Amino acid sequence: MPVPPRLTAAVDALPLTPTSGVLEIGGGPGVAASLVLERLGAGGSYVGVDRSEVAERRSRKRCAEAGSAAAWTVLRGPAEEVVPTLPASSLDVAFAVNVNVFWTSDASVLASGLRRVLRPGGSLWLFYETPSGTVSERVADGVARSLAEGGFSSATTHTPTARLGAFTASVGAPGVTKR
16 A cells, blocks of 8 residues: 555654654554654654544554554544543654544644643644645634644644645644744
């Protein structure tokens, strides 16, 4: 299965080190998981969350096949239910690709949970593939609202590739910037 360019670009944009603790929301069949695990070492960890039994099974298979020394687990269930079960301040990076809950509904409780599990200096990355790479005002407003109401004090928007828009929010970094 070829790797979709949006996933390569998203994982390339993440601030990963060999010891990063990483959470992926809506990981599907584990394609991004395998890319993340390639960049993690024995001190790193990956947690994938998806509500689909099929996605969970496929993601577990990909993670096992990655052969990474990093610790990994894949959990099944809605992110809103799984994230609260994760230890506080235990992760460096959380990310999601084309997970629309952040702009289609009030995702402030999920955003708050993600903020809780991120270490100080940790970051949340939300990627959206669009024809132009520019995320619509409706999407931007919804994401900004969910993040702000979830306790993130900073949000940055940028375009990692021509078709991929992204929002990042950091724990402990004040201000809102656009680039």
